[in-house]
Amino acid sequence: xxxxxxxxxxxxxxxxxxxxxxxxxxxxxxxxxxxxxxxxxxxxxxxxxxxxxxxxxxxxxxxxxxxxxxxxxxxxxxxxxxxxxxxxxxxxxxxxxxxxxxxxxxxxxxxxxxxxxxxxxxxxxxxxxxxxxxxxxxxxxxxxxxxxxxxxxxxxxxxxxxxxxxxxxxxxxxxxxxxxxxxxxxxxxxxxxxxxxxxxxxxxxxxxxxxxxxxxxxxxxxxxxxxxxxxxxxxxxxxxxxxxxxxxxxxxxxxxxxxxxxxxxxxxxxxxxxxxxxxxxxxxxxxxxxxxxxxxxxxxxxxxxxxxxxxxxxxxxxxxxxxxxxxxxxxxxxxxxxxxxxxxxxxxxxxxxxxxxxxxxxxxxxxxxxxxxxxxxxxxxxxxxxxxxxxxxxxxxxxxxxxxxxxxxxxxxxxxxxxxxxxxxxxxxxxxxxxxxxxxxxxxxxxxxxxxxxxxxxxxxxxxxxxxxxxxxxxxxxxxxxxxxxxxxxxxxxxxxxxxxxxxxxxxxxxxxxxxxxxxxxxxxxxxxxxxxxxxxxxxxxxxxxxxxxxxxxxx
RNA sequence: GGGUUUGUAGCUCAACUGGACAGAGCGACGGUUUCCUAAACCGUAGGUUCCGGGUUCGAUUCCCGGCAGACCCA
Numbered sequence: 001x002x003x004x005x006x007x008x009x010x011x012x013x014x015x016x017x018x019x020x021x022x023x024x025x026x027x028x029x030x031x032x033x034x035x036x037x038x039x040x041x042x043x044x045x046x047x048x049x050x051x052x053x054x055x056x057x058x059x060x061x062x063x064x065x066x067x068x069x070x071x072x073x074x075x076x077x078x079x080x081x082x083x084x085x086x087x088x089x090x091x092x093x094x095x096x097x098x099x100x101x102x103x104x105x106x107x108x109x110x111x112x113x114x115x116x117x118x119x120x121x122x123x124x125x126x127x128x129x130x131x132x133x134x135x136x137x138x139x140x141x142x143x144x145x146x147x148x149x150x151x152x153x154x155x156x157x158x159x160x161x162x163x164x165x166x167x168x169x170x171x172x173x174x175x176x177x178x179x180x181x182x183x184x185x186x187x188x189x190x191x192x193x194x195x196x197x198x199x200x201x202x203x204x205x206x207x208x209x210x211x212x213x214x215x216x217x218x219x220x221x222x223x224x225x226x227x228x229x230x231x232x233x234x235x236x237x238x239x240x241x242x243x244x245x246x247x248x249x250x251x252x253x254x255x256x257x258x259x260x261x262x263x264x265x266x267x268x269x270x271x272x273x274x275x276x277x278x279x280x281x282x283x284x285x286x287x288x289x290x291x292x293x294x295x296x297x298x299x300x301x302x303x304x305x306x307x308x309x310x311x312x313x314x315x316x317x318x319x320x321x322x323x324x325x326x327x328x329x330x331x332x333x334x335x336x337x338x339x340x341x342x343x344x345x346x347x348x349x350x351x352x353x354x355x356x357x358x359x360x361x362x363x364x365x366x367x368x369x370x371x372x373x374x375x376x377x378x379x380x381x382x383x384x385x386x387x388x389x390x391x392x393x394x395x396x397x398x399x400x401x402x403x404x405x406x407x408x409x410x411x412x413x414x415x416x417x418x419x420x421x422x423x424x425x426x427x428x429x430x431x432x433x434x435x436x437x438x439x440x441x442x443x444x445x446x447x448x449x450x451x452x453x454x455x456x457x458x459x460x461x462x463x464x465x466x467x468x469x470x471x472x473x474x475x476x477x478x479x480x481x482x483x484x485x486x487x488x489x490x491x492x493x494x495x496x497x498x499x500x501x502x503x504x505x506x507x508x509x510x511x512x513x514x515x516x517x518x519x520x521x522x523x524x525x526x527x528x529x530x531x532x533x534x535x536x537x538x539x540x541x542x543x544x545x546x547x548x549x550x551x552x553x554x555x556x
Numbered sequence: 557g558g559g560u561u562u563g564u565a566g567c568u569c570a571a572c573u574g575g576a577c578a579g580a581g582c583g584a585c586g587g588u589u590u591c592c593u594a595a596a597c598c599g600u601a602g603g604u605u606c607c608g609g610g611u612u613c614g615a616u617u618c619c620c621g622g623c624a625g626a627c628c629c630a
């Protein structure tokens with residue numbers, strides 16, 4: 001039985017008839033307290049009408065001691081638990097025998113759509129795109145790991161006024177050669193030139209841009225073909241980035257995919273009495289929910305994000321019937337999503353909608369933009385990451401491929417290793433850290449395990465019983481048992497950093513163990529059981545890193 | 557002006573949603589390679605958890621009022 005189960009029984013016996021609301025054994029905050037602690041007697045003492053300490057004593061008395069070598073009540077009413085060898089050995093054997101290494105397959109037979117990365121077409125990806133891309137992909141991988149069927153959709157910004165500017169610019173700002181060998185970089189330049197001319201006093205250029213846009217919207221074949229070409233070139237370039245990052249989307253459905261459905265969406269909002277005219281626009285009044293009003297059709301008859309997101313959600317529900325749709329975007333869009341979700345609640349959309357916001361990335365203290373001239377291209381960041389990693393890797397005979405695995409791992413880990421709620425200012429040295437709490441630290445720990453296994457001539461699954469007996473072995477063993485919980489918490493909260501933190505702490509426990517405990521030089525069953533512990537750690541580390549999208553080279 | 561959000565070591569961040577003496581990494585200082593990969597390990601220094609109240613056995617966490625930054629909406 002699990003420790004939580006044993007505790008639940010003891011609480012039921014000690015406080016019959018009292019709703020406990022789930023009692024848990026948490027890892028002890030300090031090893032001197034034991035292996036686990038339970039704080040729930042404190043929480044429930046009031047309900048039971050007794051002093052906290054007394055309540056804890058009562059639970060301790062009711063506790064089945066078979067799993068423990070020591071149980072004590074401490075402080076105001078903490079229950080400190082030390083598990084015995086038999087329990088620990090058995091728990092390790094069970095988790096190791098599970099194909100998922102104990103990770104609960106709570107998503108089996110269920111489906112989610114995850115919407116992430118979503119760059120604007122005709123622009124190069126820059127460091128500001130890292131967060132949605134990397135965090136979204138980690139959530140994607142974690143959900144797959146807990147058994148969900150995931151549809152990863154890239155909701156490209158592929159429609160809007162910028163295409164009028166682009167088409168005009170393409171025709172009149174580019175050389176024939178540039179038009180023939182069109183790249184995203186060229187498109188970006190073309191946009192900047194054309195947009196600048198659109199600001200001229202006489203307004204001639206601006207009107208021409210608008211005319212091109214109208215033609216595009218009305219389905220003019222030439223403009224439509226140009227637009228299609230811009231999109232294809234953009235996706236080609238994005239996929240080059242995603243390939244570098246090991247990311248694969250199931251679909252690339254941009255805003256344009258939902259164009260045809262938007263009038264219907266608005267009609268239904270009107271006939272349901274949700275949308276009303278206001279100053280020429282159609283709006284949904286959400287002021288009773290303190291969310292202001294959401295425009296669903298502008299006064300010029302155009303649609304906006306809210307409309308296209310509503311069309312998008314309808315389409316996804318109809319096609320996939322997902323349990324949830326998860327949107328990973330920066331937190332400037334919080335209000336937009338709150339409004340959009342509120343409208344979905346009113347129209348009875350049959351899925352759970354989740355917004356996973358993160359703080360915007362700035363660079364040198366300023367918002368990232370072409371105008372500020374502080375735009376660091378993602379391509380350049382990755383190349384710099386590879387270059388820095390190669391400087392170190394080459395001393396040990398590593399190649400470019402290894403430098404990529406390490407450099408890109410460092411970039412990803414830098415963003416995945418902490419709660420993304422706060423805005424961050426991009427810093428080369430922080431993004432590319434190779435030591436301490438970093439991607440390479442974890443990869444290094446993995447390479448050392450692999451090396452150990454190779455030298456031992458076994459893969460760690462040799463049928464030797466687990467028997468962690470030294471302090472360092474025990475600490476590592478206890479940390480390993482927390483793997484499934486870390487994955488579950490990361491998934492439930494949409495926070496990959498919870499998993500990243502487990503990986504780091506567990507790797508620290510491994511490093512300390514490795515430094516102080518001979519493995520290959522130990523003998524007999526001790527050697528075998530230590531190898532098995534190392535093997536389990538290696539398997540979990542690889543699985544966890546995979547969930548974060550970080551490569552696991554066997555040699556560094 | 558309204559709203560959201562953040563404030564913890566010099567810097568970057570944790571603290572499992574109210575629990576024990578607030579922990580890691582970087583940086584600083586000192587130590588550990590005849591020994592399984594030193595991208596590692598061990599140790600030292602560093603804190604009024606922005607400020608002031610409140611709630612209770614107990615607050616970095618919850619509530620109220622300020623201050624500061626970031627963003628969103630008029």
